[in-house]
Amino acid sequence: MKKRGKGSIIFWLMVLGIIIVGTIIFKGLTFPKSGSEVLGYHNLTPKACINNENTEKCYTVEIAKTPDERSQGLMFREELGINEGMIFIFPERSNWGFWMKNTQISLDILWLGNRGEVLFLKEGAEPCPADEDSCTTTTPPIEVKAKYVLELNSGEIEKNNIKLGSKIVLKNINTP
16 A cells, blocks of 8 residues: 655645635625525615605715715716715714815705714705816804715705705615
8 A cells, every 4th residue: 555645635635625715705705695685685785865754765875985985076977876876974073074176066965963964954066167276165064063974966955855954864884
């Protein structure tokens, strides 16, 4: 009987390890984790929802939580889809100012508190062309300390009767 060297045993153990790890990764990435995911009930799309007068209006939102994402915002966008928006998540509550430089669409802007209550709003913020050096900044009064800012298509505040104190519920969004 021929003896196997330590090298061939180590080789086959490594091959077996790679197969096991590959199988675990493949199963974890490929197959649903629950029956609800198979049926499509497990929807993790980030949303901002407004509850007014016994109705709920939800917007699919992009999340801007890093300094670069918040700085870019909706710049250079030619349109924002119906029922879409962007939620800006800040590390702490503050008096955040917003400007429309390089933004090509009119927006409604809502400043929200920790629990999603509307603290301040700006209807119909107008675009400011890139060559314009006099873009104005919209900043709420100094006492308004927002944790989140929500941008929606212009006209959504009026259409959905959003007022100071209205509640915006953030769904499927990890917030600090």
